[in-house]
Amino acid sequence: MTTTIEAPTQTNDFQVRTDPAGKPLAIRHDGRIWLVDPDTESQHWFGRDAWWDTRRTAAVGSGDLVSIEFWRVQVRTDSSSALRTVMLRREPLSTQWLLDSISDCHEATEN
Template identity: 85%
Template sequence: MTTIIEAPTRTNDLQVRTDPAGKPLAIRHDGRIWLVDPDTESQHWFGRDAWWDTRRTAAVGSGDLVSIEYWQVQVRSGTHSALRTATLRRNPLSTHWLLDNISDADETTEEE
């Protein structure tokens, strides 16, 4: 079976619906709605931005400038569609989500 991995996408048309605790429930991207499968476990973690490379400056009390939030969720675009894995990322101090990748559920990829 050949798996086609979609290139990482960083567009403004990505919308993420979350529950009150911040867990993604649905993703709207490229004209499609992907529902997070409630029967699978989502992964949530934080990474660190290389702030020393960005040369970002901020006033004292500006907030967390280094924590990048990630969610990896299993999604479907319809009731009978194949399960896929989506990795979402939110950069420090951002309210907008980015789609790092989306692939077949049994494949995991990392951005190069």
């Protein structure tokens, strides 16, 4: 598999639609709707914010201030379009998703 990284742009036209459990189903970006391919496996994990570098302070009971949520999903605009990999990120206590990257996916073919 070969990937080509695109530098994503943050626009007001970026939205993520999720199922009730929080799994991304579709992404609106750059005037297009990208559907998460149900035949591929999405990856979900949490990272940690470097709170010691940001020097954020919060009152007791403010919630989780260090967990960053990540999703890596395969998307396409329709059933015949090429798959693309999208990396999504949500900062602690945020309700808005951020677009980390978009890359093209090219599956290797056997000769």
